[in-house]
Amino acid sequence: xxxxxxxxxxxxxxxxxxxxxxxxxxxxxxxxxxxxxxxxxxxxxxxxxxxxxxxxxxxxxxxxxxxxxxxxxxxxxxxxxxxxxxxxxxxxxxxxxxxxxxxxxxxxxxxxxxxxxxxxxxxxxxxxxxxxxxxxxxxxxxxxxxxxxxxxxxxxxxxxxxxxxxxxxxxxxxxxxxxxxxxxxxxxxxxxxxxxxxxxxxxxxxxxxxxxxxxxxxxxxxxxxxxxxxxxxxxxxxxxxxxxxxxxxxxxxxxxxxxxxxxxxxxxxxxxxxxx
Amino acid sequence: xxxxxxxxxxxxxxxxxxxxxxxxxxxxxxxxxxxxxxxxxxxxxxxxxxxxxxxxxxxxxxxxxxxxxxxxxxxxxxxxxxxxxxxxxxxxxxxxxxxxxxxxxxxxxxxxxxxxxxxxxxxxxxxxxxxxxxxxxxxxxxxxxxxxxxxxxxxxxxxxxxxxxxxxxxxxxxxxxxxxxxxxxxxxxxxxxxxxxxxxxxxxxxxxxxxxxxxxxxxxxxxxxxxxxxxxxxxxxxxxxxxxxxxxxxxxxxxxxxxxxxxxxxxxxxxxxxxx
Numbered sequence: 315x316x317x318x319x320x321x322x323x324x325x326x327x328x329x330x331x332x333x334x335x336x337x338x339x340x341x342x343x344x345x346x347x348x349x350x351x352x353x354x355x356x357x358x359x360x361x362x363x364x365x366x367x368x369x370x371x372x373x374x375x376x377x378x379x380x381x382x383x384x385x386x387x388x389x390x391x392x393x394x395x396x397x398x399x400x401x402x403x404x405x406x407x408x409x410x411x412x413x414x415x416x417x418x419x420x421x422x423x424x425x426x427x428x429x430x431x432x433x434x435x436x437x438x439x440x441x442x443x444x445x446x447x448x449x450x451x452x453x454x455x456x457x458x459x460x461x462x463x464x465x466x467x468x469x470x471x472x473x474x475x476x477x478x479x480x481x482x483x484x485x486x487x488x489x490x491x492x493x494x495x496x497x498x499x500x501x502x503x504x505x506x507x508x509x510x511x512x513x514x515x516x517x518x519x520x521x522x523x524x525x526x527x528x529x530x531x532x533x534x535x536x537x538x539x540x541x542x543x544x545x546x547x548x549x550x551x552x553x554x555x556x557x558x559x560x561x562x563x564x565x566x567x568x569x570x571x572x573x574x575x576x577x578x579x580x581x582x583x584x585x586x587x588x589x590x
Numbered sequence: 591x592x593x594x595x596x597x598x599x600x601x602x603x604x605x606x607x608x609x610x611x612x613x614x615x616x617x618x619x620x621x622x623x624x625x626x627x628x629x630x631x632x633x634x635x636x637x638x639x640x641x642x643x644x645x646x647x648x649x650x651x652x653x654x655x656x657x658x659x660x661x662x663x664x665x666x667x668x669x670x671x672x673x674x675x676x677x678x679x680x681x682x683x684x685x686x687x688x689x690x691x692x693x694x695x696x697x698x699x700x701x702x703x704x705x706x707x708x709x710x711x712x713x714x715x716x717x718x719x720x721x722x723x724x725x726x727x728x729x730x731x732x733x734x735x736x737x738x739x740x741x742x743x744x745x746x747x748x749x750x751x752x753x754x755x756x757x758x759x760x761x762x763x764x765x766x767x768x769x770x771x772x773x774x775x776x777x778x779x780x781x782x783x784x785x786x787x788x789x790x791x792x793x794x795x796x797x798x799x800x801x802x803x804x805x806x807x808x809x810x811x812x813x814x815x816x817x818x819x820x821x822x823x824x825x826x827x828x829x830x831x832x833x834x835x836x837x838x839x840x841x842x843x844x845x846x847x848x849x850x851x852x853x854x855x856x857x858x859x860x861x862x863x864x865x866x
Contacts, residue, residue: 428817429817429822430819431775431776431778431819463738463739463740463776463777464738464739464740464803467776467801467803467816468801473776473777473778474778476778500707500739500742500747500749501739501750502707502750502753525744526744526806527740527743527806530740530803530804530806540743541700541704543706543707546705
C-alpha cells in the first residue's frame with residue numbers, strides 16, 4: 315500500500331476557498347503555490363467561457379478534481395424540473411470541457427411552499443435518473459454529495475452517505491458520491507457507509523467544523539481548526555481504494571474570504587501536509 | 591381509534607418557549623390560557639426549589655410532560671463523568687419531585703479538545719447505563735433526545751432516531767426516546783425509525799424549521815411557520831400508540847423570546863389546534 319499522507323500531488327483547491335479569485339487568478343495562484351489541482355465552481359468557468367477555461371487549465375498543467383456543481387432538481391412544476399435538467403446537461407458539458415474528473419451534484423431542497431420531503435427525495439432520484447444517460451454518453455461521472463442535514467430544507471435533501479448509497483444502488487452505473495467531511499462527520503453510520511460506498515467515492519473534500527459555528531453556510535473552518543477527525547475519515551476513504559485528490563473547500567465570509575488568497579493557499583498546503 | 595387532533599388536553603408548553611417566565615409565572619399563565627401541561631427546564635424548578643415547585647404544579651392541577659434536562663455525559667476525565675452522573679441523579683430526583691412523566695436526556699458533545707466521536711458515543715452509552723439503575727429505582731423513565739446533527743460537536747452526539755433506538759436496544763428497560771421534530775424531520779430513515787421505536791417514544795416535542803434559519807440554536811419557528819410536515823410526523827408517532835402530550839418548545843432569541851409570553855401561549859394554543 316502506497317503511503318499517500320503528505321503527498322502534495324493529492325492536493326486540490328476549490329475555488330470557493332479563494333472566492334475573490336477569477337479562474338485565471340486561481341490557475342496562476344495554484345501554479346505559484348505548487349498546487350497541482352483545482353476544483354472550480356461553474357461561475358468562474360462560465361465567466362471566461364468553457365473553451366478558454368479548458369485551455370488555461372491544460373496550459374498550466376493542472377488537474378481538475380471536480381466541477382461544482384449541478385443538481386438542484388426539485389421544483390414546483392414540470393417546467394422547473396425541465397429547466398433544471400437542461401442546466402445540468404450544460405454542467406456536464408462544462409465539466410467535460412475543462413477535463414473534470416466528475417460533476418458534483420447537490421440535491422436541492424424542498425420546492426417553494428412544499429413540506430413534502432419524500433416527494434423532494436423522489437424528484438432528486440428522478441432528476442438524476444433523467445440526467446444519467448447524457449452524462450454516461452459524455453463519459454462524465456456524476457457525484458451526488460450528501461450535504462449537512464441543516465441544509466435539507468433549502469439546498470440539499472440528500473444528507474447522509476446512506477441515502478447517497480441508496481441512490482447509487484437504485485440508479486446504477488455513472489453515479490458516484492462526493493464525500494465532504496463537513497457534511498457527514500457527525501454520522502454514526504459513516505464508517506459502515508464509507509465501506510459500503512467503496513469505489514463509488516469519486517471525489518473527497520475537506521474543511522473543518524468550528525465550535526461554535528456561527529452561520530449555517532458560511533462559517534466553515536480550515537482543516538485543523540475544528541473537531542473533525544480528518545486523518546481518521548481519510549483513512550476510511552483510502553481503505554476503499556480512493557487515491558484521488560483531496561479538495562479543500564471552505565465557505566467563510568467570517569474569516570478566510572477576508573484573507574489574502576495567496577496566504578490562504580499557503581495555509582491549505584501546510585494543513586494538507588500536517589492535519590489532513 | 592380515538593381522534594386526538596385538536597384536543598387541547600394534549601398541549602404542553604415548554605418553559606423554554608416563554609423563557610422570561612419563572613415557574614410561578616408559567617403555572618399561572620398556563621392556567622389563564624387553559625393549557626393543561628407544562629414541560630419545565632431545571633433552572634426554573636431549581637429557582638423555587640423542587641418541593642415548592644411540585645406543590646405549585648399540583649395545586650394548579652397541571653401535568654408535567656417531561657423535565658428538561660439531564661445528560662451531557664462526555665467529559666475529559668473520570669471526575670467530570672462522575673460529576674455528570676451525580677448531576678443526573680439530582681435531575682431524576684427533581685423530575686420525580688414535580689411528577690414529570692420522564693426526564694429528557696441530551697447526550698452531550700465531544701469533550702473539550704477531543705475529535706473522538708466514537709469515544710463520545712461510548713461515554714454517552716456508559717453514562718446512561720450508569721444512571722439507569724437510579725432512574726429505575728425512582729420509577730422515572732429516561733428519554734434520550736436525538737438532537738440535530740448541527741449540535742453534534744458541542745451539545746449532543748446522538749443525532750438520529752436510529753442511534754437512539756440502538757441505545758434503547760442495548761440498555762433496555764427504563765430508557766425511552768424524546769422525539770423533537772426539529773431535530774429529526776430531515777431524516778429519510780424517520781418513518782422506519784419511528785415505527786421501530788414504538789412504545790419507546792415517551793415525549794413528543796414540536797416547533798418548526800424556518801427558511802432561512804439564522805442561528806444554529808436560537809432560531810426555531812412556531813409550529814406552522816416553517817417546512818416541517820407536523821401533521822405527517824404526528825400521525826406516524828401516534829400510530830405507535832403514543833397518546834401523550836405535545837410539547838411546544840421554541841428557542842428564539844430573534845422572535846418569540848421578544849414577545850409577550852401570554853401572547854405566545856395564545857398562539858401556541860391556536861397553532862396546536864390548526865397545524866400540529
